[in-house]
Amino acid sequence: MTMWSRIRSWMRAVMRRSRMEREMDAELRFHIEAFAEDLVRSGVPHEEAMRRARIEFGGIEQAKEECREARGVNFLHSLIQDWRFGLRMLKKNPGFTATAILALALGIGVNTTVFTAFDALALRPRPVEDPDRLMGVYRTKEGENRGALSYPDYVYYRDHTKTLSDLAMFGGGMALTTTDLPPAGPEQVPRVVSTFGFHLPQLLQGSAHPLMCFFVSGNYFPLLGAQPAAGRLFLPEDDQPGAQPVVVLSGNFWQSQFHSNPGVVGSTMHLNRVAFTIIGVTPADYLGTLSSAPVLWAPIAAGPLVGNGTRESLENRNVGAGIVYGHLKAGVSLPDAAAEMNVLAGQLRAAYPEIERNAGVRVASEREFGHIDADTWPIVAATMGAVALLLLIACANVASLLLARAAARRREIGVRLSLGAGRRRLLQQLLIESTLIALLAGAVGLPIASWTLHLLVAEIALAIPSSWGAIALQVTPDVRIFGYTVLISLLTGVAFGLTPALHALRVDVNSALKDNGSMLGERLSKSRLRDLLLVAQVAACLVLLINSALLLRGSQRALRIDPGFDSKHIVYLEMYKATLSGYSQEQLLQLNEQLLEQIATLPGVDSVTQASRGPISGGNRFVPVGTADAEPKANREVNDERPAIGYSYVLANYFETLGVPMIRGRSFTAEEADTRAPVVVISEATARRFWPRQDPIGKRLAIGSAHGQPPYPGETAPFSPESEVIGVARNVRNLALSNPDESYLYLPLSRSRQWISTLLVRTSGNPTSLLPVLGSAVRRVDAHVPAVAAPLDWMVSFDPYFVISRIGGVLCSVVGALGLFLACLGVYGMVGYGVVERTREIGIRMAMGAQREQVLGLALRESARPMLLGTAIGIAASAAISRLLSSMLFGLNPMDAISFAGVSVLLIAVALFAGWLPARRATRVDPIVALRYE
Amino acid sequence: MDKQMDLLQGTLDMLILKAVSLGPLHGYGILLRIQQISKDRLEIQQGSLYPALYRLEHQGWIASEWGESENKRKAKYYRLTAAGKRKLQTEAEKWNRMADVIAGVLRSTPEEV
Known part of the structure; x- marks a missing residue:
C-alpha cells in the first residue's frame, strides 16, 4: 500500500514534472500570501507584510529543492543533469575522449572476441535434442x-x-x-x-x-x-x-x-x-x-x-x-x-x-563441441588471463588519464564545492562521466569484436577449401555477449572512475581556489604503482614488437631463400586418391600414362615428372637408413636405431625437371626405374653423414626393413638391404624451408608398376596461368577425378615454419602495437598530470629565465626513467626469447640489430612523442598567469 | 526557559499528522493549527514545513487535493490516510513511552539508584 503510493507519487513526480513544479509554486505562493494577509489584518501595510512573509518563510528555492528531494525526483533529475554535463565535458576535450574510448574499446573488443570464441568452442551446447x-x-x-x-x-x-x-x-x-x-x-x-x-x-x-x-x-x-x-x-x-x-x-x-x-x-x-x-x-x-x-x-x-x-x-x-x-x-x-x-x-x-x-x-x-581437458586448460586460462590483463592495463591507463584531467579540473571542483555542491553529488557526477566513457567504449568495442571475430572465424573458414566442409561456428556476438560487453564497460567505468573521483574530492577548497599546485622543490604525489605499470608495459610491448619484427623479417627472408630447386616455374598437382577407389591397378596405371601424355603436349609445358611427394609439398615420408656393411642385419628388426631419413620415389627425369643438379654420379636410367633396381640417389648431406670425406658413389645403403609400416594406405614401405649409391644430388630443402642441409633419399619410381597421385609440371611461362589449362587436361583424361594444384612458390609459402612465423609475426605486431598504444597512453597521462601539478613551479622557473628545452626536459623527466628501465628489461627478455625462435628465422641472426635497435628506438620515439604532447603545454605556461594566484 | 521551543528532531512529522487528523488543512493552516494547539510555544521553520509535507505524502501517510480556501482561493488540502492514522497512533504511543521513561529517569533521586 505505502509502497504503491510511494511509487505512484514518484511516477507522478517524474512523468508530470512541469505540472508538479507549477503546483509547488502555487502552494508556496498561497502560503506566503495567506501569511501576508494575516499580517495585513493585524495592521501591517501590504508591501511590508509581503516582505516579512518572505523573510519568515526562509529560502524558497532551498525549500523547493528539499521538496523535490523528498519526492525522490531529484536523484533522477540530477542524473540527467550530470549526464548532459558529462557529455558536454567529453565534447569539450575530444582528444582525451577519443583516446580513452579507443583504449577501452580495444580492451573490451578483444575480451568480447575471446569470450565469444571460447563460448562458441567450449560452452555452447551442441544444437541437438537434449x-x-x-x-x-x-x-x-x-x-x-x-x-x-x-x-x-x-x-x-x-x-x-x-x-x-x-x-x-x-x-x-x-x-x-x-x-x-x-x-x-x-x-x-x-x-x-x-x-x-x-x-x-x-x-x-x-x-x-x-x-x-x-x-x-x-x-x-x-x-x-x-x-x-x-x-x-x-x-x-x-x-x-x-x-x-x-x-x-x-x-x-x-x-x-x-x-x-x-x-x-x-x-x-x-x-x-x-x-x-x-x-x-x-x-x-x-x-x-x-x-x-x-x-x-x-x-x-x-x-x-x-x-x-x-x-x-x-x-x-x-x-x-x-x-x-x-x-x-x-x-x-x-x-x-x-x-x-x-x-x-x-x-x-x-x-x-x-x-x-x-x-x-x-x-x-558430449554436451559441448570443445573438449577442455587438463592439457588445454592452462592455455585457455593463459589466453583469458592475458586478455583480461589487457583490459586491466587499458583501465589503469584510462584511470591515469582521468587522474591527469582531475588535476586539471581541481579549480573547477574547488569552485563547485565552495558554492555548496555536495561531495556526494560531485562524486556522482565524476562517476557518471567515466561510466559514460565506458558505455561509449562498449558501443565502439562491440563492432570491433564482431569485426575481429569475423576476421578470425569467417575468413579462416573461407580459407579452408570448400571440399573440406563448411565451418559453421556461431560467432555473431549475441545478446548474452552484448550483455557481457556492457557489464565489462560498466564495471570498468566504476573501477577506473572511482580512483580519480575520490582523489579529486580530497581537494581542499581553499588551496584549490588559490590554485596551489606543488611548491617549488616539493615532491610530487607520484605513484610507485604507476611507474611499475609503465615499466611492465614498455617491457612487454617491446618483447612483442622485437619478436614480431624478427619473425616478419625472417619470413620475408624465407621468400628470397634459394630452396635448391626451381620453385618459380613448377606446378604441383595432386589427384584425390580416395575418389579413385573403384579403379583397378591397371586402370590407374593407364590413367596415369594418359595424364602424363596429355600434360606433356600442352602448350607452355616443358616437361612433366612424378614423385611420391614434391619438395615442401605432400606428406612427409621417413625410413630408417644405415650403411649396408656397418651393422649386423639381425639387429635391425627388433630395435631399429638407425636414423630416419626423408625419401621420395621419383621418375628418372625428376632432377632435370626440378632443376636439381647432380653433384656426382648420375640419375636413374628408365630401365633401372622400371625394374626397381636397388639403386639410390642421395643428397649431399646424406653423403657427408654416412661417408664424410669419402666418395659415396658405389657405396651401399640398407634402407628400411621387412617390417616397415607403409606411410600412407595403398603405398608400400621401401625395403632394400643393399642399395647402391649411383648419384649425389645438390641439397634441396625438401622437408622444411629452414633446413639447408637435409639428408634425403631419392628412390626409383616404376611407372609401369607403381601408381602415384602427384605430378610436377615445369613450364617456361607463368605457372599460375597454367592452372586452368591443367584443369581441362585432367578433365579430358577423366572427368571423375578432382585435383588440387599450386605453383611450388605457393607451396614454399605454405611451409609450416613460414606459416607459423608469419602468423606469429602478424599477431605479435598487432598485440604489440596495442600494447604500445596503451603504454603511450600511460606516458601521456603521467606527463600531463605532472605538468598540471607543477604549473606554478614551471612558471617560477620560466620567470627566472629557464629555456623552453629545459622546461620540456623537466616535464618529460618523470616518465623517462620507467620508460628506459622498461626498454632495458624488454631488450634483455627479447634476447632470451629470440634464441628459441631461431628455427623460424630462416638464417636471420636472432640478435638481428635492425629488429632490436630499430624497434627500441621506434618505441622510445613514439613514447616520447606521447609525452611531448602534454609537455608542450608546460612551455606555453605564462609566468605571469602561473604566479598570479599567489 | 524561552517562551518558544525549537522542535525536537523528527517530531515535526508527528505534529503534522496530528494537525491533519483533526480535519483536512492546507499548508498554512497546518502551521497555524500547530501554533494554536501548542499555544504558540513551538517554533516551526516555515521553509521546513513543505519538504516534510511532501515527504509524508510520498510515504503515503497523508494525501492531498486542491480545494478552495476560506477566502475563496485555490489551496492544496492535506488529509490523513488510513495508513497515516495508524502511523500517528504508533508514533504517539512511542513518544509517550519515551517521555515516561525519560521523565522517570530525570525524577530519580540518589537513594533510588
Missing part, C-alpha cells in the same frame, strides 16, 4: 582415451545397453565426386590469406567437383532429433548392407547448387560413379555432432560402395569405425552408464582376448 544427456562412447587402449570403436563392437554395445537410449555412430568423412554437377569454378582467395602471405593449394579449375560426405548410422538423425528441410532423413533401414544407396544433402549445398528446389528429392546423383537417390535435405548450417557442415550425408553401410572402408573393415574388430553417441535414459547418471559399458567391455574382452586385450571403454559428456 544436449545435457548426450554421451560419447570411446574405446580406451594404452593411454589413448578417445579412440574410435570398431563397427562390430559398436553393434554389440548398441544391442546390449540398457542405460543409453540407442547408440548412433558418426563414421568419418570423405571427399566424393560427381559428374552430375558443372565443374568447379575458381575458389575465392580469402583476404586473411593474402594478408598473411600464403596460399593453400587450389582446387584445380575445370576438374571434377569434390564433395565432403559424412557417413552416419541410420539412427543418427533420430537420436539427435534432426528435422529435414525437405524430404526425409535416414532411418535404420537405409543403413543395411545391400540397401538401396541413398544420400541426404546439406541445406547449404541444396541452396547453393539447387536453389532450394524441393523437386531434387527423389532424383539420382552419381557419387564416385555409383547412383544414389537423394531422399532429403538437412537444414542449412546443420552440424549434427560436428563443428563443420558437410556437403552430403550417407549411411555407413553405403561407405564401401564409394571407397570409405570396405565391407570387411566393417566386420573387423581391429579397425576403428567411428565415434559413438547416445542419450542417457531418464533416471540414469553418467557413472551408471559407464559402469554398464565397462561390464559390456569385459564381456567383449572375454570373447575376443587377443584383440580386446588392454582395451576398455569410456563414457563422456
Whole structure:
C-alpha cells in the first residue's frame, strides 16, 4: 500500500514534472500570501507584510529543492543533469575522449572476441535434442582415451545397453565426386590469406567437383532429433548392407547448387560413379555432432560402395569405425552408464582376448563441441588471463588519464564545492562521466569484436577449401555477449572512475581556489604503482614488437631463400586418391600414362615428372637408413636405431625437371626405374653423414626393413638391404624451408608398376596461368577425378615454419602495437598530470629565465626513467626469447640489430612523442598567469 | 526557559499528522493549527514545513487535493490516510513511552539508584 503510493507519487513526480513544479509554486505562493494577509489584518501595510512573509518563510528555492528531494525526483533529475554535463565535458576535450574510448574499446573488443570464441568452442551446447544427456562412447587402449570403436563392437554395445537410449555412430568423412554437377569454378582467395602471405593449394579449375560426405548410422538423425528441410532423413533401414544407396544433402549445398528446389528429392546423383537417390535435405548450417557442415550425408553401410572402408573393415574388430553417441535414459547418471559399458567391455574382452586385450571403454559428456581437458586448460586460462590483463592495463591507463584531467579540473571542483555542491553529488557526477566513457567504449568495442571475430572465424573458414566442409561456428556476438560487453564497460567505468573521483574530492577548497599546485622543490604525489605499470608495459610491448619484427623479417627472408630447386616455374598437382577407389591397378596405371601424355603436349609445358611427394609439398615420408656393411642385419628388426631419413620415389627425369643438379654420379636410367633396381640417389648431406670425406658413389645403403609400416594406405614401405649409391644430388630443402642441409633419399619410381597421385609440371611461362589449362587436361583424361594444384612458390609459402612465423609475426605486431598504444597512453597521462601539478613551479622557473628545452626536459623527466628501465628489461627478455625462435628465422641472426635497435628506438620515439604532447603545454605556461594566484 | 521551543528532531512529522487528523488543512493552516494547539510555544521553520509535507505524502501517510480556501482561493488540502492514522497512533504511543521513561529517569533521586 505505502509502497504503491510511494511509487505512484514518484511516477507522478517524474512523468508530470512541469505540472508538479507549477503546483509547488502555487502552494508556496498561497502560503506566503495567506501569511501576508494575516499580517495585513493585524495592521501591517501590504508591501511590508509581503516582505516579512518572505523573510519568515526562509529560502524558497532551498525549500523547493528539499521538496523535490523528498519526492525522490531529484536523484533522477540530477542524473540527467550530470549526464548532459558529462557529455558536454567529453565534447569539450575530444582528444582525451577519443583516446580513452579507443583504449577501452580495444580492451573490451578483444575480451568480447575471446569470450565469444571460447563460448562458441567450449560452452555452447551442441544444437541437438537434449544436449545435457548426450554421451560419447570411446574405446580406451594404452593411454589413448578417445579412440574410435570398431563397427562390430559398436553393434554389440548398441544391442546390449540398457542405460543409453540407442547408440548412433558418426563414421568419418570423405571427399566424393560427381559428374552430375558443372565443374568447379575458381575458389575465392580469402583476404586473411593474402594478408598473411600464403596460399593453400587450389582446387584445380575445370576438374571434377569434390564433395565432403559424412557417413552416419541410420539412427543418427533420430537420436539427435534432426528435422529435414525437405524430404526425409535416414532411418535404420537405409543403413543395411545391400540397401538401396541413398544420400541426404546439406541445406547449404541444396541452396547453393539447387536453389532450394524441393523437386531434387527423389532424383539420382552419381557419387564416385555409383547412383544414389537423394531422399532429403538437412537444414542449412546443420552440424549434427560436428563443428563443420558437410556437403552430403550417407549411411555407413553405403561407405564401401564409394571407397570409405570396405565391407570387411566393417566386420573387423581391429579397425576403428567411428565415434559413438547416445542419450542417457531418464533416471540414469553418467557413472551408471559407464559402469554398464565397462561390464559390456569385459564381456567383449572375454570373447575376443587377443584383440580386446588392454582395451576398455569410456563414457563422456558430449554436451559441448570443445573438449577442455587438463592439457588445454592452462592455455585457455593463459589466453583469458592475458586478455583480461589487457583490459586491466587499458583501465589503469584510462584511470591515469582521468587522474591527469582531475588535476586539471581541481579549480573547477574547488569552485563547485565552495558554492555548496555536495561531495556526494560531485562524486556522482565524476562517476557518471567515466561510466559514460565506458558505455561509449562498449558501443565502439562491440563492432570491433564482431569485426575481429569475423576476421578470425569467417575468413579462416573461407580459407579452408570448400571440399573440406563448411565451418559453421556461431560467432555473431549475441545478446548474452552484448550483455557481457556492457557489464565489462560498466564495471570498468566504476573501477577506473572511482580512483580519480575520490582523489579529486580530497581537494581542499581553499588551496584549490588559490590554485596551489606543488611548491617549488616539493615532491610530487607520484605513484610507485604507476611507474611499475609503465615499466611492465614498455617491457612487454617491446618483447612483442622485437619478436614480431624478427619473425616478419625472417619470413620475408624465407621468400628470397634459394630452396635448391626451381620453385618459380613448377606446378604441383595432386589427384584425390580416395575418389579413385573403384579403379583397378591397371586402370590407374593407364590413367596415369594418359595424364602424363596429355600434360606433356600442352602448350607452355616443358616437361612433366612424378614423385611420391614434391619438395615442401605432400606428406612427409621417413625410413630408417644405415650403411649396408656397418651393422649386423639381425639387429635391425627388433630395435631399429638407425636414423630416419626423408625419401621420395621419383621418375628418372625428376632432377632435370626440378632443376636439381647432380653433384656426382648420375640419375636413374628408365630401365633401372622400371625394374626397381636397388639403386639410390642421395643428397649431399646424406653423403657427408654416412661417408664424410669419402666418395659415396658405389657405396651401399640398407634402407628400411621387412617390417616397415607403409606411410600412407595403398603405398608400400621401401625395403632394400643393399642399395647402391649411383648419384649425389645438390641439397634441396625438401622437408622444411629452414633446413639447408637435409639428408634425403631419392628412390626409383616404376611407372609401369607403381601408381602415384602427384605430378610436377615445369613450364617456361607463368605457372599460375597454367592452372586452368591443367584443369581441362585432367578433365579430358577423366572427368571423375578432382585435383588440387599450386605453383611450388605457393607451396614454399605454405611451409609450416613460414606459416607459423608469419602468423606469429602478424599477431605479435598487432598485440604489440596495442600494447604500445596503451603504454603511450600511460606516458601521456603521467606527463600531463605532472605538468598540471607543477604549473606554478614551471612558471617560477620560466620567470627566472629557464629555456623552453629545459622546461620540456623537466616535464618529460618523470616518465623517462620507467620508460628506459622498461626498454632495458624488454631488450634483455627479447634476447632470451629470440634464441628459441631461431628455427623460424630462416638464417636471420636472432640478435638481428635492425629488429632490436630499430624497434627500441621506434618505441622510445613514439613514447616520447606521447609525452611531448602534454609537455608542450608546460612551455606555453605564462609566468605571469602561473604566479598570479599567489 | 524561552517562551518558544525549537522542535525536537523528527517530531515535526508527528505534529503534522496530528494537525491533519483533526480535519483536512492546507499548508498554512497546518502551521497555524500547530501554533494554536501548542499555544504558540513551538517554533516551526516555515521553509521546513513543505519538504516534510511532501515527504509524508510520498510515504503515503497523508494525501492531498486542491480545494478552495476560506477566502475563496485555490489551496492544496492535506488529509490523513488510513495508513497515516495508524502511523500517528504508533508514533504517539512511542513518544509517550519515551517521555515516561525519560521523565522517570530525570525524577530519580540518589537513594533510588
